[in-house]
Amino acid sequence: MRTITKIAEMRSASDWARTRGRRIGLVPTMGALHDGHLSLVQAARSACQCVVVSIFVNPTQFGPGEDLAKYPRNLERDKELLERENVDVLFAPEVQEVYPAANTTWVNVEGLSDRLDGRSRPGHFRGVATVVAKLFNIVTPDVAFFGQKDAAQLAVIRQMVRDLNFSVEIAAGAIVREPDGLAMSSRNVYLDAQQREQALVLDRSLKEIENMHAAGERCAASLIARGMQEIGAVPAVKVDFLEIVNPDTLEPVESVHGKALVAVAVWIGPTRLIDNVVLQADDDT
DSSP: OEEEOOHHHHHHHHHHHHHTTOOEEEEEEOSOOOHHHHHHHHHHHHHOSEEEEEEOOOGGGOOTTSSTTTSOOOHHHHHHHHHHTTOSEEEOOOHHHHSOTTOOOOOOOTTGGGSTHHHHSTTHHHHHHHHHHHHHHHHOOSEEEEETTSHHHHHHHHHHHHHHTOOOEEEEEOOOBOTTSOBOOGGGGGOOHHHHHHTTHHHHHHHHHHHHHHTTOOBHHHHHHHHHHHHHTSTTEEEEEEEEEOTTTOOBOSBOOSOEEEEEEEEETTEEEEEEEEEOOGGGO
């Protein structure tokens, strides 16, 4: 595996691969890799002849008081994991390489960026869209792989790709969970044993909503109320949001027909966790 830290070198590597007819797959990450990330790497490996993984803790998507300084970083461990997956290139630039001092241009996907996580974290998706646009321009991938766990991010990026005519396919990987149901996240390391147990309420609440939907309930308010009831049984867990929305526009729906995204975000102590499930009944197809 080749490790690259400079934009010019990364561009040259992509040009080299493309002139040899190799399909380039990009997996953007902030490091602290887990099996969820590695499932995306494996999907890229199966679909592409050149796999690029980026590791960059993007400062512009963190707001004041968020966990930028303490976000888990272990580049050597991440490198070992990526080498085992036969990754071709690790792109791990420094902040000043991605954001020169004179950087004044930003990408803002209006509307979507103010919904779900974007409403709770103002400016977050501006930072996400900007850094992903930069990565697309630097790496020029044929396919980019993102996790379904970050469903709002996925919608924002897909809209950006359409609006700005990026020549890249966006592939979504399924949420990877621990055996007890907790969605894998780099931030899970913040949780102590008690908080880790409390965090299981996210998966339970989504399962309750799924069960109600499978039984025929289509009223979004009723489904949300059931999920809130489940979370409310664990007083230490504070709800940021629990919404049922159109998975493309992130706008709330009143009645669930066709596909609908159930998205939840909670605070457990100082740690914010997210999870989601997509509903679609057989009679809605």
